Amino acid sequence: MMGCEHLRNLLAIENCEVVAYADSHEPSRQVAASLVKTATGYLDYREMLATEKLDVVVIATPNHTHRSVLEDVLRIGVDVLVEKPLCITADECREVIAIEEQTRRPGRVVWVGLEYRFMAPTARLIREVKSGTCGDLKMISIREHRFPFLTKVDDWNRFSRNTGGTLVEKCCHFFDVMNLLADSKPISVYASGAQDVNHLNEIYQGERSDILDNAFVIVDYENGVRAMLDLSMFAEGSRNEQEICVVGSDAKIEAMISDSIIRVGRRDGGRNGVTEILVQQPQGVVAGFHAGASFLEHRAMQHAIRDRQPSAVTLQDGLLSVAIGQAAHISIAQRRSVEIVELIK
Ligand SMILES: NC(=O)c1ccc[n+]([C@@H]2O[C@H](COP(=O)([O-])OP(=O)(O)OC[C@H]3O[C@@H](n4cnc5c(N)ncnc54)[C@H](O)[C@@H]3O)[C@@H](O)[C@H]2O)c1
Known part of the structure; x- marks a missing residue:
């Protein structure tokens, strides 16, 4: 799924050519072949890395x-975009950060695919917070109410040992947005959640799926900002799949992601002073599955590579977003608050 989303977006990016792709699954290679007819397909990505002259993977x-896979790609020295979550645990993320440091070359761009921050209403909300519209930011809440996980090749996403758990797999996006908004270090996480509705009767080779489908997660930041995630994966009847709300000393700002609107309500304006703004996509965006965010992510990465600028979404961002999700799973399992230093020394 996401590989094809990248291909479609890359095809729409100027001065970018997809020369090769690798996938161990024949039907996936066939879909890729239908999208990029002139590119060479490989069964083993290591053969592709050894054979092709690549700029970016x-x-x-x-x-x-x-x-x-990321270790192999980092060792050949090309620029790389790795999908979220960076890895399935904070320890694995720290290992790849160490490998990147050993193999670093000046100007190399290593980018984590946390593209929700590029969705137009989210990006606008972040800009408003950074420019001081809500005053001193104090509270962040993000609600994701959506449909269950889709079916994936070999059903890899039905088991937490493959995904890192829902709060890593899916929610790293939201923890990344929280981290950007809070502009501070996350210090502790408390969560309550379970698998209550979805995949309960799904058995794969004698093993039942163990995918959490709803949770509340509370994150405390070093600067006193507090954040909360409200996740339900059995809420198809939602007008907006994601809603983000921030409250500061002067105003409240909400972003309705599917409706592509933000609302700004200043305290001194009261209920009647709430302004609603329809947020337009930046020019030239090709909207794919993620409201144009993947396209914007690729375009931003291309600019970073061309202008020799650092990555906008770093391995450190990837690590922090995974660590919060992992801490939330530990919190649920052990019914206690988890300090981020337990995972990142
Ligand atoms: N950024 C986003 O919003 C977003 C959305 C969906 C998925 N993703 C991420 O994208 C990644 C893929 O998810 P998906 O939904 O496309 O899953 P998918 O099952 O649709 O596709 C995964 C593909 O990887 C192939 N594959 C597995 N092991 C391989 C290997 N060693 N070498 C080469 N190919 C291999 C599989 O055969 C399959 O074709 C995951 O990390 C997922 O979290 C990100």
Whole structure:
């Protein structure tokens, strides 16, 4: 799925050519072949890395493979975009950060695919917070109410050992947005959640799926900002799949992602002073599955490579977003608050 999303977006990016792709699954290679007819297909990505002359590699394999695929790609020295979550645990993320440091060359761009921050209403909300519209930011809440996980190749996403758990796999996007908004270090996480509705009767080779489908997660930041995630994956009847709300000393700002609107309500204006703004996509965006965010991510990465600028979404961002999700799973399992230093020394 995500590999094809990348291909469609890359085809729409100027001065970019997809020369090769690799996938171990024949039907996936066939879909890729139909999208990029002139590119060479490989069964083994290592053969592709050894054969082709590449500038940039995009990794969109299942989460539990990111650690090893990324190591191989980092060692050949090309620029790389690795899909979220960076890896399935904070330890694995720290290992790839160490490998990147050993293999670093000046100007290399290593980018984590946390593209929700590029969705137009989210990007606008972030800009408003950074420019001081809500005053001193105090509270962040993000609600994702959506449909269950889709079916994936070999059903890899039905088991937490492959995904890192829902709060890593899916929610790293939201923890990344929280981290950007809070502009501070996350210090502790408390969560309550379970698998209550979805996949309960799904058995794969004698093993039942163990995918959490709803949770509340509370994150405390060093600067006093507090954040909350409200996740339900059995809420198809939602007008907006994601809603983000921030409250500061002067105003409240909400972003309705599917409706592409933000609302700004200043305290001194009261209920009647709330302004609603329809947020337009930046010019030239090709909207794919993620409201144009993947296209914007690729375009931003291309600019970073051309202008020799650092990555906008770093391995450190990937690590922090995974660590919060992992801490939330530990919190649920052990019914306690988890300090981020337990995972990142
Ligand atoms: N950024 C986003 O919003 C977003 C959305 C969906 C998925 N993703 C991420 O993209 C990645 C892929 O997810 P998906 O939904 O496309 O899954 P998918 O099952 O649709 O596709 C994964 C593909 O990887 C292939 N593969 C597995 N191991 C491989 C290997 N060692 N070498 C080469 N190919 C291999 C599989 O055969 C399959 O074709 C995951 O990390 C997922 O979290 C990100």
